[in-house]
Amino acid sequence: MPAIEIGRICVKLVGREAGRKCVIVDFIDDNFVLITGPKDISGVKRRRVNIKHIEPLDKTIDIPRGASDEEVKKAIEDAGLVDFMKEIVKPKLSIV
Numbered sequence: 001m002p003a004i005e006i007g008r009i010c011v012k013l014v015g016r017e018a019g020r021k022c023v024i025v026d027f028i029d030d031n032f033v034l035i036t037g038p039k040d041i042s043g044v045k046r047r048r049v050n051i052k053h054i055e056p057l058d059k060t061i062d063i064p065r066g067a068s069d070e071e072v073k074k075a076i077e078d079a080g081l082v083d084f085m086k087e088i089v090k091p092k093l094s095i096v
Contacts, residue, residue, distance in 0.1 A: 003056045004033065007063045009081070010054040011089055017044045019088045022054070023076070026066045038069040041076060042085045059084070 008024045012035075022044040026034040033051055037044030046069060061075040076085055 004051055005060070006065050007060045007075075009057045009059045009061065009085070010035065011057060012044060012049070012053065013055055014053050019090055020044050021057070021085045021087070021089070023061060023063070023072050024054075025063070025072065034066075036069055036072055037085070038073050041073060041082060 004024065004027075006024055006026070010022055010024060012018050012020055012022055017037075020037065021042050022035040022037050024033050025036050025046070028034060028048055031050055031052075032048050033054070034046065035044065035049055035054065036046040039045045059081065061072070061079050061081065063072055063075045067075070076082055
């Protein structure tokens with residue numbers, strides 16, 4: 001099971017959105033990925049983040065690489081994870 005993959009649900013560890021859940025949408029390079037909440041579900045807007053600033057969870061959704069926010073929202077709704085995505089968790093800081 002790859003930890004960092006398209007569709008993997010993660011928790012942001014740092015920044016103003018710390019503790020909010022997001023979905024990996026695309027890979028940028030070895031250190032950065034593109035994530036989205038989408039903003040109207042979890043409060044995380046589409047942005048590039050360092051993979052050290054997110055913690056992967058055990059849940060995934062089925063989306064294509066580079067999926068739009070609407071596609072991600074529909075996949076979350078189809079998987080029944082809307083309430084799960086809205087929950088805010090206290091992140092475990094493990095950044096060195």
